[in-house]
Amino acid sequence: MKRIVPYLFLLPLILLILLFYIIPVLSTIYISVTDMGRSLRGDFVGLKNFTRMFSMEDPVMSRILLNTLLYLGGALVITIVGGLLLANATTSLGNRAGGFFRLIWFLPRATPPVVWAFLWIWAFDPTKFGLLNMILQHLNIPEKSWMSLYPMLIVILANGVLGIPYTMTILSAALGNIPAEIIEAARIDGAKGWRITIRIKIPLIWWPLSFLTIWHTLSFLTTFQYILMITGGGPFYASTPLALYTYSKAFQNMELGYGSALALVLILLSMIIILTFRKLLGLKKEA
Amino acid sequence: MMVAAKWKKTVSISFLSLLSVPLLLLYVWLLFNSINGKPLYSLFPDQLSLRSWFQLFSRLPAASGMPESVFPIIGNTLIVACGVMILNLFVCGLAGYAISRLKFKGKDLLLSSLLIMKAFPLLILLIATYFVLFYLRLLNSFLSVILARTAMELVMGTWIIKGFFDNIPLEIEESAKIDGCSLFTLWRKIMIPLVKPGLFAVGIMAFIGGWSDFIFVYTFIFDQSKWTLSVFLYSLISSQESVDYNFLSTVSIFYMLPTIMMYGFVQKGLTKGVLGGGIK
Numbered sequence: 001m002k003r004i005v006p007y008l009f010l011l012p013l014i015l016l017i018l019l020f021y022i023i024p025v026l027s028t029i030y031i032s033v034t035d036m037g038r039s040l041r042g043d044f045v046g047l048k049n050f051t052r053m054f055s056m057e058d059p060v061m062s063r064i065l066l067n068t069l070l071y072l073g074g075a076l077v078i079t080i081v082g083g084l085l086l087a088n089a090t091t092s093l094g095n096r097a098g099g100f101f102r103l104i105w106f107l108p109r110a111t112p113p114v115v116w117a118f119l120w121i122w123a124f125d126p127t128k129f130g131l132l133n134m135i136l137q138h139l140n141i142p143e144k145s146w147m148s149l150y151p152m153l154i155v156i157l158a159n160g161v162l163g164i165p166y167t168m169t170i171l172s173a174a175l176g177n178i179p180a181e182i183i184e185a186a187r188i189d190g191a192k193g194w195r196i197t198i199r200i201k202i203p204l205i206w207w208p209l210s211f212l213t214i215w216h217t218l219s220f221l222t223t224f225q226y227i228l229m230i231t232g233g234g235p236f237y238a239s240t241p242l243a244l245y246t247y248s249k250a251f252q253n254m255e256l257g258y259g260s261a262l263a264l265v266l267i268l269l270s271m272i273i274i275l276t277f278r279k280l281l282g283l284k285k286e287a
Numbered sequence: 288m289m290v291a292a293k294w295k296k297t298v299s300i301s302f303l304s305l306l307s308v309p310l311l312l313l314y315v316w317l318l319f320n321s322i323n324g325k326p327l328y329s330l331f332p333d334q335l336s337l338r339s340w341f342q343l344f345s346r347l348p349a350a351s352g353m354p355e356s357v358f359p360i361i362g363n364t365l366i367v368a369c370g371v372m373i374l375n376l377f378v379c380g381l382a383g384y385a386i387s388r389l390k391f392k393g394k395d396l397l398l399s400s401l402l403i404m405k406a407f408p409l410l411i412l413l414i415a416t417y418f419v420l421f422y423l424r425l426l427n428s429f430l431s432v433i434l435a436r437t438a439m440e441l442v443m444g445t446w447i448i449k450g451f452f453d454n455i456p457l458e459i460e461e462s463a464k465i466d467g468c469s470l471f472t473l474w475r476k477i478m479i480p481l482v483k484p485g486l487f488a489v490g491i492m493a494f495i496g497g498w499s500d501f502i503f504v505y506t507f508i509f510d511q512s513k514w515t516l517s518v519f520l521y522s523l524i525s526s527q528e529s530v531d532y533n534f535l536s537t538v539s540i541f542y543m544l545p546t547i548m549m550y551g552f553v554q555k556g557l558t559k560g561v562l563g564g565g566i567k
Binding site for chain 1: 404410
């Protein structure tokens, strides 16, 4: 009796892990070698879904991969550089003024995804009532349909900015932990503001900085809901990275087999990243 | 020296304002539109009106395929949010205690899988999850969303609550055991009340997660009668008919108010949890 009691405590957790992690991973592998469609039944087709991915049978694939790289790189730069700039400026300002700006930059994290998407949709709305067009019209610049002109840029901005609050919070804490004497000593030696940041502060926060880079790489690689809502991936795949392509193949074209094969590629990529950087991600046993 | 410091401060503030004004503008624009009678064509309200707020709580603006009243939608959103909160607290409260205090076979395996799951993005499994829910006959039910969302929240939650249990002195348990308490009674009557702050933070995070969920509701729910606020708002945004911007802003503001307020409550605890769990 005594030996099973701990498992009773763990039963709900284990059941949910089985249902939503283990079985889905195994199912993804299974579905990816079938031609499953809308009926949720499929016949074994071997590796056909995978060869389709890397051959001319899927003519948009190269486009998708390029988009993935662009999106990943762009959003990462915005999140990391933006968060670093904000953290640096707010910590140098002290608690009151710095705290005020940090409060503003906390808003995106507390905003539900649909509202966040809506803010961007509307800011770049093609009519004169869109925020950007409205401002430009008052400056006598004609309205433009931004969404179809620069879909990738908007999608990168919306996702990149959303990562800033998290980056800023962690980097602020890291910067706050740097002993004041180190900065003071550098200053006495004649170092100027931005040189102190690059030569002294950044090396000292290298660890959290790399943690955030890996963390956001995983997150940007696999999240697609904001893109789905903002541009829908269009016009014609112009703003579709791999994760959204996976979703749209599976749930819009109802090609669950092919979608799963794409998902499996993403799962493998994520697992490689997680295992390679497990020390950096703090995935060491603590107990 | 003083002049230089002041100068530096001015530069910092102007730089921060430059970055923050566009972001703040997005939110102010939303707020002002929700209290204006017609779509804003300047930065300030020019026709103050609570028209769209009255619309929200009486009869929704008529549009084909849209619900008539917002109250069932709010009710659905609350069902999902509370469901995720209760289930998550139950799962994390039990598991956090077992991991912190009990000895069992396979603990190492469980700990390392939990650590990997912390970084593993659950959304890549959406297709397979859909498939699993189909076989459980749970598609198109609130339970599907509640379960999936809880699975997403529980890793962090278990970790935070385990941390709270770790901090309770062992003597408290020892004396209760000597008094002949069974393990479940001990857990329920003595241990759970001691980790209330942790449960509070984890509960609010889970509530926010359920309240703001979009992708699970959008993928697993087909009936309009089961819409939550997120899918309702998304349908309004993507509807082909002409969009009433003022009304959309009102729905958005109403929808985000609870999450903003609750995030404010737990911000400190969250930052600590994230920092403690993320980097050492």
